[in-house]
Amino acid sequence: MSSLDAIKVAVEGIPAAxxxxxxxxPVLHEIRHALDKLAASGEPTVIDLSAxxxxxxxxxxxxxxxxxxxxEASVNAFGETRVSETQYPGVWLVEHFSPQGNDLATHxxxxxxxxxxxxxxxxxxxxxxxxxxxxxxxxx
Amino acid sequence: MTDDLTLxxxxxxxxxxxxxxxxxxAATASMMALPPSMIPAIAASLEKAKRPSxxxxxxxxxxxxxxxxxxxxxxxxxxxxxxxxxxxxxxTLQAAAGDAAEHAREEAMQEHYGKYLLVVDGSIPxxxxxxxxxxxxxxxxxxxxxxxxxxxxxxxxxxxxAYGGLPHADPNPTGAKSVExxxxxxxxxxxPGCPPIPTVITxxxxxxxxxxxxxxxxxxxxPKAFYGQNIHDRCYRRPFYERGEFAETFDDEGAKxxxxxxxxxxxxxxxxxxxxxxxWNEGTSWPVESGHGCIGCxxxxxxxxxxxxxxxxEPTGDAGGTLLGAAAAGVAAGVAAGVLNRRSKADAAxxxxxxxxxxxxxx
Numbered sequence: 001m002s003s004l005d006a007i008k009v010a011v012e013g014i015p016a017a018x019x020x021x022x023x024x025x026p027v028l029h030e031i032r033h034a035l036d037k038l039a040a041s042g043e044p045t046v047i048d049l050s051a052x053x054x055x056x057x058x059x060x061x062x063x064x065x066x067x068x069x070x071x072e073a074s075v076n077a078f079g080e081t082r083v084s085e086t087q088y089p090g091v092w093l094v095e096h097f098s099p100q101g102n103d104l105a106t107h108x109x110x111x112x113x114x115x116x117x118x119x120x121x122x123x124x125x126x127x128x129x130x131x132x133x134x135x136x137x138x139x140x
Numbered sequence: 141m142t143d144d145l146t147l148x149x150x151x152x153x154x155x156x157x158x159x160x161x162x163x164x165x166a167a168t169a170s171m172m173a174l175p176p177s178m179i180p181a182i183a184a185s186l187e188k189a190k191r192p193s194x195x196x197x198x199x200x201x202x203x204x205x206x207x208x209x210x211x212x213x214x215x216x217x218x219x220x221x222x223x224x225x226x227x228x229x230x231x232t233l234q235a236a237a238g239d240a241a242e243h244a245r246e247e248a249m250q251e252h253y254g255k256y257l258l259v260v261d262g263s264i265p266x267x268x269x270x271x272x273x274x275x276x277x278x279x280x281x282x283x284x285x286x287x288x289x290x291x292x293x294x295x296x297x298x299x300x301x302a303y304g305g306l307p308h309a310d311p312n313p314t315g316a317k318s319v320e321x322x323x324x325x326x327x328x329x330x331x332p333g334c335p336p337i338p339t340v341i342t343x344x345x346x347x348x349x350x351x352x353x354x355x356x357x358x359x360x361x362x363p364k365a366f367y368g369q370n371i372h373d374r375c376y377r378r379p380f381y382e383r384g385e386f387a388e389t390f391d392d393e394g395a396k397x398x399x400x401x402x403x404x405x406x407x408x409x410x411x412x413x414x415x416x417x418x419x420w421n422e423g424t425s426w427p428v429e430s431g432h433g434c435i436g437c438x439x440x441x442x443x444x445x446x447x448x449x450x451x452x453x454e455p456t457g458d459a460g461g462t463l464l465g466a467a468a469a470g471v472a473a474g475v476a477a478g479v480l481n482r483r484s485k486a487d488a489a490x491x492x493x494x495x496x497x498x499x500x501x502x503x
Contacts, residue, residue, distance in 0.1 A: 055377065077159035077163060078161075
């Protein structure tokens, strides 16, 4: 036991939830408008959460309100990207991490399918060529 | 040499897939404070981006700006941006020393004359013919003038290079001046802060890489994407200000409840920077979130603008009545103060007279 343990420490001053500045609410309204737009015109919306001034607890509150939905996916490209649908279908949480695991960007996508899950056009052509080559090699 | 690879080619060579590239562009857009709707355009430009030559000159400075950049929190994206520029001279980071280092600078200047980017941190002493600070026997002033002549554009990183900063503080013993005080006829962009937020430095470089141009600037030549709004307007504690809930000391109930720090000297209402959203230390926090007011480090003459712990004061004079009038009309003080702030930076040197919170918040 180090002598430091003899020092009495009282933890205080952690603000109660009621004191949070409640900056999640405007984002939730923005998401609702984006859902209406998606329903009416099919136009998707991406919200960059790093561009929004959140205080302590705001992000937690936002994510808690959005909850978990039916789909969860992990994309392994230039580090992990976690894509999950929230309990409100069409509202997706897309979290980009670097290969070292640091936060790169966190987006809310209001769309049918987030762009990270769609196969890039050029990859489809490349895949066909690669598979054709493989079949030829097997045949020879 | 892989010098003529485009950024897209370079990333693919490193095994980054197309989805990975899309993600890289999403992170870059976020870093440049551009809306996510710009991601496809950024991807198209970055795919083709060529490698620019960059000469970085450090003058009368503390190396804090370079520290900020090299310890930035999204090392992957930023190091990829950095690998894609050809940093031909940076006397703190380069391995070469003495004549070899100066030779690298001269060679880069000759080879890319008219096309290289010049990054400057630190102010330039002009007293005693500039002899307060020399590199390889060349005064900072002479080196700046020589290198600036062949630059496509100049980025002044940090408040010292942008506005004179600490060396320029009263009584300014070395006659320190900013880059824009000494150089004309070149595009100059100021990225102030003591130090600037690392992602803001890289964001400006990324913008140049992506679009080949400098971003849109405000009246003090700062990129609007990062310095377009003041700290106060983007502060998560702003609702407490609106309700008149202020911390009176650093350990009272208000401070513990996270109330507004205005009365404790926060310079948020007159300071333009991205701290409230970009934050510091891996996005952990920023001064106001950790309980200390903003000291206004991205504004000209912030060292001489009154004490860090004195409630904000405003320049008096013709504009004073406008400020109070606007506040009385219910317009946020920060907005009016911002208008004042955008006047010429000489105004900042004017006499300050303390006004009270009551002046700003009365009905």
